[in-house]
Amino acid sequence: MAAYTQITDQQLRSLLSHYELGELLSFQAISAGIENSNYFVFTSQGQYVLTLFEHHNADEVQAFIQLARHLGSEGINVPAPLVNEQDEWLHTLQQRPAIICQRFVGKHPHTLNVQHCAEIGEGLAKLHIASQTLTPRRNDERGYAWWCQASSQLISTLPEDQQTVVRDELAYQTEHRAQWLALPHGWIHADLFHDNALFIEQEDELKLSAIIDLYNACDGAWLYDLAIVANDWCALSSGFTAEEQHSAALDQLRVEALLQAYGRVRPFAKNELLAWPLVLRGAALRFLLSRLLASREAHARGEHLPANKQPNEYYQRLLYHRGH
Secondary structure: OOOOOOOOHHHHHHHHOOOOOOOEEEEEEOOOOOOOEEEEEEEOOOEEEEEEOOOOOHHHHHHHHHHHHHHHHOOOOOOOEOOOOOOOOOEEEOOEEEEEEEOOOOEOOOOOOHHHHHHHHHHHHHHHHHOOOOOOOOOOOOOHHHHHHHHHHHHHHOOHHHHHHHHHHHHHHHHOHHHHHOOOEEEEOOOOOHHHEEEEEEOOEEEEEEEOOOOOOEEEEHHHHHHHHHHHHOEOOOOOOOOOHHHHOEOHHHHHHHHHHHHHHOOOOHHHHHHHHHHHHHHHHHHHHHHHHHHHHHHHOOOOOOHHHOHHHHHHHHHHHHHO
16 A cells, blocks of 8 residues: 555545535545555546655655646646645645645556557657756755665665675666766656556557656656666566566567657667666666665555565566676
């Protein structure tokens, strides 16, 4: 369950009383995601999404919303908060910043194919281009500096051989840091897993309808954003055990569709083509570390991460990239 903070019917009705969104009919927790608490809200006038931010303060949320509003003005379908009768969009619920947004039509993809990857490649390139003029950009709190700081604290729960791999990878990334810093960069989504996109499928046509969850958006290498997508959207499998290492491989047809669609909108620089293997490894390392952190936090609450959000998936994916 991703709704870590529980809300009551009375609290939600109080929040909605300052909007003209109709009468509350029901609400339900959204299980996707591992960082924020999200709820579908159903009223007599429509469907909405309530988000409670578990790890961000109000000032950080302001930055996310500035990006969402900018992208919306550029024709990119992303969730922006609704404004109430007092011209307010940011609220406090259970001592956490909270917003309510319109729910987009479409569904999260489950069985991914080349069409999905082509659509998200094109959509991500458009997001990168549309956000270029928005400044200042937010620093990446889970970037290279965090990798260095967090790795020593988080890998102690791993077997010794896995700790050795992580240390070696961090040394490799440090050695090639200058290559990273030379890559074209700007606003990135930084968390564009397939449960953060919505698709509409009608007859034989598949279309991206929205990119959601901008709450990790920050300044970063655009190629890194694409690598995060590839490691998830192009994976042959997810949530596998240590004995299923072959499942860490990427489907090269989907990778090709992703890169070609992205490149048609924003052509790659030469140094990006050379850096692709390096950045794939870095993206795998980042999500191995963040899932180790999420696992530790869940354990402290007496909970467990969903099967498809386990750290081992990204350890195995890191091994795959290091071997290819």
